[in-house]
Amino acid sequence: MRGSSPVRSLRRVVLCAALALVASCGRAGASGEDGGSPPGAPRGVTATAGTATSVHVMWNTTARADVYEVYRGTTKVKEVPGSQHMVDVTRLRPSTLYVFTVRARDAEGRLGQRSREVRARTPAAEAGDRSAPTRPAAPSGRAAGSRAVQLSWSGSTDDRGVVSYDIHQGDVKIHSVGGSQTSAVLTGLRPGTAYAFTVRARDAAGNLSPAGPAVRLTTPGADDGRATAPTGFRATDHREEGAYHVDLIWVPPRVDGEVTEYQIHLDGRPATSLVYGGSAPRDRATYSFYVGRKAGVTHRVRVRAMLPDGTWGGFSPEQAVTTGAGR
Structure with a gap:
């Protein structure tokens, strides 16, 4: 394969294989999406009990969301503007397990799919408790x-x-x-x-x-991206059925919330965005993709994460891998 053909081939290959990983081929952010489609399902949804009668729900920002609808079971309990990605759901019962989902709605009123369900149990009520906790100390x-x-x-x-x-x-x-x-x-x-x-x-x-x-x-005026970049990034290759594949491994960035989307750059250009449909890896992420049948071709690869607030994190250090090297 010559020129940019590995990139074109990568975009054509269905990368939606194992481990509940969905690859959105050729997607390089919101600018490449169909403006006529509804917003996607919010990802990275979490729910944490705040008191015996409230739960704090958070999620990752979703492209084209004008409003977010928050559901307790099948009942819509909150609406917040698209600039917000958290809410306190109140008036709940103590010692009760609740299920929450979130849907995004665009400016034309089109509703996206529901997020995955998340659960939170409120603690028991403490009758007559009027004593506040001590103030948090030694903040830094x-x-x-x-x-x-x-x-x-x-x-x-x-x-x-x-x-x-x-x-x-x-x-x-x-x-x-x-x-x-x-x-x-x-x-x-x-x-x-x-x-x-x-x-x-x-x-x-x-x-x-x-x-x-x-x-x-x-915050400093220049962002080198290191704090939000995947670490431990490595790229190797293997040959299978006469074709070469690049194998990637990295450690997800340490941020609050779940990182559910990554963008891979191949030879300086966006190749694909990987979206986890289930639980995203927290300690070690891997991925493998097809790059062609010719040996001796060197590719440059790097990866970055979509952070829970909807912004892209920093890129990993770029790795070079040559198909068939050492074989």
Whole structure:
């Protein structure tokens, strides 16, 4: 194969094989999608109990979403604008298991498919609990590239137990994590911008601690992408039935939320986006694809992740692989 034919062949090959991995061939972001189709199903949906009567639901940003609809079972319970990808579902019952899904709706009113179901159980109610948790102590943070920060803090204490932590940017709640978690990665920030974040603890009765000391950070003006890039990236090849395939392996970036989509670049051009239809790998991701029948052809490969906030992370270091080398 000569010229750009490996790329064209890659786009033609159906890459929707094993392990519940769906490959959206030739897709290089929203600009290449059919503007006449409804939004896709939101991915990376999570649900975490916030109190005995509320659950915090989050999801990844979806292209062309004007509104998100949040469902408890089959009942729509919330609508939020497309710029938002989290919500607190309230007025729930204590000690109850709930199932949530999310659907995106575009500006023309077209509804996309439901997300996968996620479950959360509210804790038991604590009668007469009026004592708030202690304030989170020793908060710290660092910029993770120009569009993300990593925060950490010492856990709060409570006479009945901490159920969740709320993260605020100024006066606005922007994130929530479970009570056993004392760190978070916040993405979707702007380069060269000063931010102030505070953390508050919440118990099952909804009692909210005082805010911990503010963590003030300024994101750098240039983004090298290293903090959000896949790591441990390697590319090798193998020969099967007279054809060569490139085998990829990488470690997903460490961010809050589930990374369900990756984009592979082959020889400097987008080749395909890989979308996980089930549970996405958290510790080790692999993929293999066809590149042709000719030995001695060198390809350059790199990969990047779609972050939970809908922005692309940094690229992995580029790897070169030559078909049939050493054989």
